[in-house]
Amino acid sequence: MNTELLGIVATYLLTLVIAIPLGKYLAKVFAGEKVWTDFLKPLENGIFKLSGINPKEEMNWKQHMKALLTINLVWLVYGFFVLIYQDKLPLNPDGNPGMTADLSFNTIISFVVNCNLQHYSGESGVSYLTQHYVLMFLQFVSCATGIAAAVVFFKAFRDKTSVKLGNFWDFFVKSITRLLLPLSLIMALILAFNGTPTSYEGKDQFISLQGDTVNVSRGPAAGFIAIKHLGTNGGGWFGANSSHPLENPNYLTAMVELIAQVIIPIAMVIAFGYFIRRKKLAWMIFGVMTIGMLLLLVPTLSSELGGNPAIAKMGISQATGAMEGKEVRFGPAISAYWSTVTTIISTGSVNSMHDSTMPLTGTWQLLGMMINSFYGGCGVGMLNYFIYLIIAVFISGLMVGRTPEFLGHKVEAREIKIAALITLLSPFLILAGTAIASYVFTNHGDAAWAVQPKNWLNNPGFHGFSEMLYEMTSSNANNGSGFEGLGDNNVFWNVATGFVLILGRFLPIIGPVAIAGLLGAKKYIPESAGTLKTDTLTFSLMTFAVILVLNALSYFPALALGPLAEYFTMLK
Structure with a gap:
């Protein structure tokens, strides 16, 4: 057990060793300073020339958001039709069928918004062409979209007063060429050399020890899995995600995949401090996020390593911890760590089944997604915070009786109204969505449009409510993991979560960027003796208290009806 905990500590420390210098590097890249990857400039200039883009043309925050939303709409339309007609397109050696309109609607929105909520099973639901030229493509560009939006936010606070916030396309392309592609190449090589398939061949066949003929899906999975984690996307090449032995062959690859999904979110926090020349502020933000992560991780470890008290009452030893839904290769400790980082960050990949975790673990998983700012996704974690x-x-x-200020800019009614609306958005989408799902499940079992909701849940009662709450929470947080006792590939869930996905992604990007753009355009006010300092321990604790209070008020009743009720019932 001590060795398992040591593995978690080593994984996190290695993450910091990579993330901190990576953050400094990203600050230089987006500030236009000289870095070692400048040899890629000819490639970037070629992309801009072909696209007819002038990367030196400055944009205000509205122009940035217009560019962001327009290109995302193009990707959505393109992918929607490819998914429907994939059975008629090449690179489909396993003969996978085209998607229904409602499943295609859900899937393409999910990948465009960096969520990868998969209502299909990876190896049997999509073709190789779709996996690579739609889904993997979107894993790159959706991540780059979040990073580019964060850099716009950075630019608003770099200069004392400015409405010129750089060029969206410049930030977007550099996010891919200078960050995502090089790191994905390195990670894909590590995975390939450890057994992850990389060929375009169809299913392989072998005879099991019992004499059964087994067909095993393969495909060029290594590159897909690399960007799925680096981009905090989370969508699995295989239906079992990183529980699959070909997607996650051994403990080394488990560590690599864990490190990969955390380094960019942490690096973006560090980059913020170096970019705006306020390093102390960045370290204070990082400290709050890390404390939040630990407050979710420690009780998760306690729940999973302690085992199931209901089984313990039967006199059955649980020396190995709660192993239901866990990988025997890894054990409950690293699965607990994985479930924590994958839910506080918007990755959503799994190396164990979240539906089988202990009830209190489910509580912390849900809370991590509800807060959605302890590191968070690539770029958007900073925006949420x-x-x-x-x-x-x-x-x-x-x-203190003063007009609120942030980094020398007055925070007035307009900015607070936007912040309040964004703060209310997540509870509304999660709780209203869960309420509608519960109503449909309870009252419309025979409705044709509901597609037999009585078959949604394998686990009725408190756990069934948790499954529906988790699905809506995961969609809103752009996470994509699920309590997979829920039957979600039907018209209701495909359409309902599709709308939650798109609203939960773009409004929390537009809101913070709008606030930053409005603040950046205001007259700079030099610091004085009465200025509220935002880079102090006191203010950091204040921010942490705001996070706790807002989320407790918003979500405690729902958590009490689901995982907490299940926990106390289990004890009884």
Whole structure:
């Protein structure tokens, strides 16, 4: 057991060893300073020339958001039709069928918004062409979209007063050429040399020890799995995701995949501090995020390593911890760590089945996605945290009797209204969505449009409610993991989560960027003795308190009806 915990500590420390210098590097890249990857400039210039883009043309925040939303709409339309007609297109050696319209609607939105909520099973639901030229493509560009939006936010606070916030396409392309492609290449090579398939051949066949003929799906999976983690996407090449021995062959690859999904979110926090020349502020933000992560990780470890008390009452030894739904190769400790980082970050990949975790673990998984800012996704984690920070600035300003300020810019009614709307959006989408699903499940079992909701849940009662709550929470948080006791490939869930996905992705990007753009355009106010400092321990604790209070008020009743009720019932 001590060795398992040591593996977690080693994994996290290696993550920091990579993420901190990576953050400094990203700050230089996006500031236009000289870096060792400048040899890629000819490639980038060629892309801009072919596209007719002038990367030196400055944009304000509205122009940035227009470019972001327009290109995402193009990807959505393109992918929707490819998914429907994939059975008529090449690179489909296993003969996988085309998707229904509602499943294609859900899938393409999910990958465009960096969620990868998979209502299909990876190896049997899509062709090799779709996996690579739609889904893997979107894993690159959706991640780059989040990073580019975060850099716009950075630019608003770099100069004292500015409406010129760089060029979206410049940030977007550099996110791919200078960051995602090189790291994906390195990670894909590690996976390939450890047994992850990389060929375009169809299913392989072998005879099992019992004499059964077994067909095993293969395909060029290594590159897909690399960007799935580096881009905090999470969609599996195989239906079992990183529980599959070809997607995650051994403990080394488990460590690599865990490190990969955390390094860019942490690096973006560090990059923020170096980019705006306020390193202390970045380290304080990183400290709050890390404390939040630990407060979710430690009780998760305790739940999973302690085993199931109901089984313990039967006199059955649980020396190995709660092993239901876990990989025997890895054990419960690293699965607990994985389930924590994959839910606080918007990755959503799994190396164990979340539906089988202990009830309290389910509580922490849900809470991590509800908060959605302890590191968070690539770029968007900082944007989500910024909303809490602005609310903390407003409350603190009221407490000391001053007009709230952030980095020399007055925070006024317009910015607070935007922050309040974004803060209310997530609880509304999650709770209203879960309420509608519960109503449909309870009252419309025979409705044709509901597609037999009575068959949704393998686990009725408190756990069934948790499954529906988890699906809506995961969709809103752009996470993509699930309590897979839920039958989700039907019209209701495909359409309902599709709308939650798109609203939960783009409004929390537009809101923080709009606030940053509005603040950046205001007259800079030099610091004085009465200025509220946002890079202190006191203010960091204030922000942390705001995060806890807002999320407790929003979500405690729903958590009490689901995983907490299940936990106390299990004890009884």
